[in-house]
Amino acid sequence: MNIHRCHCAFIPPHVQENLARAGVEGAAVSAQVSRIPRKNRANRVKDAEEFMSLAPVGTSSREVYDSQNEWRQRVKMAREEGDSTTDDKDANNAYDYAGMVRDYYKEVLKRNSIDNANMNLILNVHYGENFNNAFWDGDEMTFGDGDGRKFVSLSRSLDVVGHELAHGVTQWEANLIYEGQCGALNEHFSDVFGSAITQYAEGQTAETADWLIGDEIMGPELRGEALRSMKDPGSAYNNRIMGKDPQPAHMRDYYTGSADNHGVHINSGILNKAFYLAAMEVGTDMAALIWYAALQKLWPTANFNDAVLIISESARLLAIDGKAPADSPQKIRAAFKEVGLPT
CATH class of the missing domain: 1.10.390.10 (Neutral Protease Domain 2)
Structure with missing residues (x-):
């Protein structure tokens, strides 16, 4: 079985391209980065058998990392499950909204985390510089801060967090190819x-x-x-x-x-x-x-x-x-x- 891990960005490419045409600073970079799938991490699912397994793979815990405006994920831990509120508003938002998403699936749909096997929720904030997007890359969420004029930090929206984590649910259920219909x-x-x-x-x-x-x-x-x-x-x-x-x-x-x-x-x-x-x-x-x-x-x-x-x-x-x-x-x-x- 082929596992279709979509690099699914929240702000569509046609919007990014219009921003670039309008001369918005950093829009071209945001458009380019939004299209590039991150390289597989060593701890990613190795094959279809593990991917489809119902065995618990985590504890549904939240891990929020601060990319410190680098174009990298998991740079510095900002807040883990059970930690008290930090001074980083974006890290707190990502943490809180991910919890709301997790609770909705658990309480309303009787689903245990994104993969229904207690997968931990990995979230990265402050990704890149003036990055106008957020994306799900197959196993974790990443949020840009926005440029402050056209867009603000994408971790401030429950819509964004819910939308991107839902790509993970779709990945584990229907595995829909990210093309056409x-x-x-x-x-x-x-x-x-x-x-x-x-x-x-x-x-x-x-x-x-x-x-x-x-x-x-x-x-x-x-x-x-x-x-x-x-x-x-x-x-x-x-x-x-x-x-x-x-x-x-x-x-x-x-x-x-x-x-x-x-x-x-x-x-x-x-x-x-x-x-x-x-x-x-x-x-x-x-x-x-x-x-x-x-x-x-x-x-x-x-x-x-x-x-x-x-x-x-x-x-x-x-x-x-x-x-x-x-x-x-x-x-x-x-x-x-x-x-x-x-x-």
């Missing part, structure tokens, strides 16, 4: 769980949530913008610095180009809209449970039509077990129909 599904599931975790932590509902992704990391020159809107894809931003939000909300506007790994961040908007519509009908927590059940049945090359079938079937099975409303399958299929799926 399966890659867009990968991004979509991260937006789903990032948003669901934020709503759960803040006591929001589908009706009261803003459904924006990344609005908390906007600096003073981009305040009021966001990276994505699950409620209204294509409306998150429109300015001279970031450009125009290219996300479609319907399959008739599906992006067919080669940029962004053939649209992994772009076409995820179609699926995000479907999840928003489903959440408005059955509630965000219930919709997230249905999507989570489906994720465990998907496979690396699954496409949009595959996902629609599996998600709808998961809703039906949960309804049979009394864990979802009886009409959940109809409401889920209706949500997908609104965005032109299945094709």
Whole structure:
């Protein structure tokens, strides 16, 4: 079995490229670094057998490292599980938000950490200089400080932490290839769980949530913008610095180009809209449970039509077990129909 470890960055490449065109200092470097997978660490999973093992591999402990503005991870330990608060606000945020993510999976979805085998959560803050991004590289999280004008530290957003750690959940479950429709599904599931975790932590509902992704990391020159809107894809931003939000909300506007790994961040908007519509009908927590059940049945090359079938079937099975409303399958299929799926 091939293990697909996506180097999944939070701020999409088309936004990074627009920042570079606008002359934002450090944007070209951020764009380049965001594309480069980190070399495998010696303690990484060696083969598929260990990767798929359910044997405990950790204690679900948090380890936050300070990169000290170097382009390296695990430079200096900043805070370990059980340590008291430090003077580093970004380290504290990463620590606290990772705990919220871990608790959500444990309490709501009955999942033991990212791999469901008590994997430790490794987080790196202050990565590089003016690095406008955050990424999951296959076994740990890394956050840039932002440039302070366009973006602030990415560790300050629960959305970001939840989104990137969800890439790890997807990696251990469906192992979706980070390309085309399966890659867009990968991004979509991260937006789903990032948003669901934020709503759960803040006591929001589908009706009261803003459904924006990344609005908390906007600096003073981009305040009021966001990276994505699950409620209204294509409306998150429109300015001279970031450009125009290219996300479609319907399959008739599906992006067919080669940029962004053939649209992994772009076409995820179609699926995000479907999840928003489903959440408005059955509630965000219930919709997230249905999507989570489906994720465990998907496979690396699954496409949009595959996902629609599996998600709808998961809703039906949960309804049979009394864990979802009886009409959940109809409401889920209706949500997908609104965005032109299945094709």
